[in-house]
Amino acid sequence: MGEADVRVLRELRAAAGGIGIEKLSSCACLPVGETRRILDEFREAGYEIEHHPHHGIRLLASPDRLIADDLMGRLAGASLVRDILVIEETASTNDVAARLGFDGVKEGVVVFAESQTAGRGRLGRKWESEPRGGLWFSILMRPPQPLSDWMRLTTWAAVGVARGIERVTRRSASVKWPNDVLLDGKKVTGILLEAHRPNDDGFAVVGIGINVNQAAFPAELADRATSLRIAAGKRFERMEVAAAVLRALSACSQEMQADFAGIVAEAWRRSSLADCHVEIGMGEHRVAGVAEGLGPQGELLVKAADGVMHSISGGEVTVLATRQAV
Numbered sequence: 469m470g471e472a473d474v475r476v477l478r479e480l481r482a483a484a485g486g487i488g489i490e491k492l493s494s495c496a497c498l499p500v501g502e503t504r505r506i507l508d509e510f511r512e513a514g515y516e517i518e519h520h521p522h523h524g525i526r527l528l529a530s531p532d533r534l535i536a537d538d539l540m541g542r543l544a545g546a547s548l549v550r551d552i553l554v555i556e557e558t559a560s561t562n563d564v565a566a567r568l569g570f571d572g573v574k575e576g577v578v579v580f581a582e583s584q585t586a587g588r589g590r591l592g593r594k595w596e597s598e599p600r601g602g603l604w605f606s607i608l609m610r611p612p613q614p615l616s617d618w619m620r621l622t623t624w625a626a627v628g629v630a631r632g633i634e635r636v637t638r639r640s641a642s643v644k645w646p647n648d649v650l651l652d653g654k655k656v657t658g659i660l661l662e663a664h665r666p667n668d669d670g671f672a673v674v675g676i677g678i679n680v681n682q683a684a685f686p687a688e689l690a691d692r693a694t695s696l697r698i699a700a701g702k703r704f705e706r707m708e709v710a711a712a713v714l715r716a717l718s719a720c721s722q723e724m725q726a727d728f729a730g731i732v733a734e735a736w737r738r739s740s741l742a743d744c745h746v747e748i749g750m751g752e753h754r755v756a757g758v759a760e761g762l763g764p765q766g767e768l769l770v771k772a773a774d775g776v777m778h779s780i781s782g783g784e785v786t787v788l789a790t791r792q793a794v
């Protein structure tokens with residue numbers, strides 16, 4: 469897909485009610501014949517395009533396939549994203565992004581895969597990545613801040629994804645510390661932050677898995693996982709979800725530079741943990757107490773029964789009792 473194709477798509481989307489071929493061509497700065505040829509190519513590629521005698525040309529649906537140029541064309545102003553790669557199948561998009569990082573590629577590349585054969589969560593856990601069922605992607609970043617600040621990226625990603633999901637579903641999304649986004653109390657997104665420091669010029673890979681159109685999950689996940697489709701009762705165009713999420717992440721990234729405390733405050737407002745009695749497992753180590761807030765880097769503040777405040781930077785949270793029950 470070239471620049472002209474992206475322009476035609478953009479004009480078609482802007483004119484949702486339909487547009488005549490002459491107007492479409494002039495808006496896209498193309499001769500009419502060239503526009504017609506591009507429209508034919510789109511139809512062959514799976515875009516549903518109607519040519520109505522009164523309304524003119526209308527884009528009815530885009531293919532259920534991620535197309536890098538189409539996605540990029542929907543991201544005007546999203547400064548976070550410099551380039552998009554779409555791979556049909558790979559083991560894990562985090563590995564692909566890490567390879568780019570080791571090769572010295574600049575930050576801002578987003579790697580999507582339609583299918584992951586070894587999608588993973590934290591501690592090597594399996595991440596279910598149904599082919600074309602969701603959005604499986606990784607963002608290559610080179611944060612200028614010291615390594616100790618990089619954990620902020622998980623909070624940033626959780627807030628950005630929650631905002632993007634809300635925008636497309638119109639349902640409120642919560643954040644479960646540290647790396648989950650929930651709809652209706654069930655996990656719809658998992659985030660995997662991996663830091664690489666081959667030398668002083670290190671990089672971070674933020675891996676994000678968003679369940680979009682799955683109708684069901686394997687039995688062991690069925691009561692804990694959800695998709696946008698299950699939560700909202702309809703299918704979503706995955707590129708539209710991807711664009712909304714990347715735009716939200718980009719806006720959040722700018723806010724984060726100026727005011728990370730604001731992002732942390734939003735993560736806490738969205739948190740399903742506020743004032744809950746929780747237990748955090750960190751390997752063999754466990755801390756129990758009341759979740760009282762998030763610290764300046766996004767760490768969870770838990771007040772134990774002996775009054776000691778613990779600041780925890782990662783782990784597995786179990787809610788022992790909700791606010792009402794404490």
Ligand code: BT5
Pocket residue numbers: 559560561562584586587588589590591593594595596597603604605606647655656657658659660675676677678679689692693694
């Ligand atoms: C996570 O780990 O939630 C991070 C998941 C990150 C996935 C993305 S996809 C793109 C990129 N490439 C990768 O290889 N990974 C990233 P954690 O908090 O450890 O949660 C893992 C647990 O979530 C599993 O043990 C399951 O219980 C559950 N789970 C697995 N697949 C799921 C899914 N599709 N939806 C909801 N929950 C799932």
